[in-house]
């Protein structure tokens with residue numbers, strides 16, 4: 001076993017809605033091993049998106065620790081978290097979240113505008129990311145000129161352009177037909193296997209889930225899988 005890239009330890013998270021307190025996680029502990037490709041399935045409301053938001057530092061736990069590469073991040077302020085996220089985490093969304101007025105290349109470049117890379121270095125990285133997802137010939141196209149599968153490939157190129165170690169994907173194939181979904185899953189597998197990205201993917205699709213190397217199931221804020229329950 002390698003060291004975990006991320007560890008959630010005793011994490012509690014709840015929301016107050018109206019006068020009612022909803023407890024989503026009550027002392028949840030899970031290790032995300034470096035190099036893992038994990039799929040997470042579970043009923044609506046079981047906490048899947050909340051979990052990704054905690055892993056990506058977009059949301060804070062009420063209690064417990066979130067450790068990335070040995071560093072506790074849960075107490076960090078927003079600007080430190082934003083810098084950490086830009087360097088270490090790539091997000092992939094169900095509906096791609098591309099800017100409609102920008103070309104594929106410009107969309108992919110966006111996360112790099114937060115960095116100190118020169119324009120030349122940014123162009124080089126964008127070209128590499130588009131090549132990895134097989135879209136070098138679509139760099140100048142706008143999102144509406146691309147199929148859903150191609151738009152998601154742009155979304156993946158944007159997620160990897162800063163070369164983060166962790167990819168968090170929320171229903172990345174939820175809006176795609178089977179063939180496009182399979183292509184996206186093949187790209188995620190390749191990123192995991194050949195480029196050593198750790199991938200955590202939430203999905204409702206059992207076929208998509210089975211492409212991961214580890215399939216986990218969340219129910220009412222708890223993993224029902226024995227290997228996680230033992231952590």
Ligand SMILES: Nc1ncnc2c1ncn2[C@@H]1O[C@H](COP(=O)(O)OP(=O)(O)OP(=O)(O)O)[C@@H](O)[C@H]1O
Nearest residue numbers: 015016017024042043044045046047048049050051
């Ligand atoms: N910002 C928020 N404020 C209040 N309640 C929230 C908030 N975010 C999530 N919740 C509640 O927390 C619970 C878990 O939500 P979450 O989105 O993590 O579930 P999910 O498993 O991803 O569901 P789905 O499969 O429908 O996307 C739900 O009951 C939801 O309504």
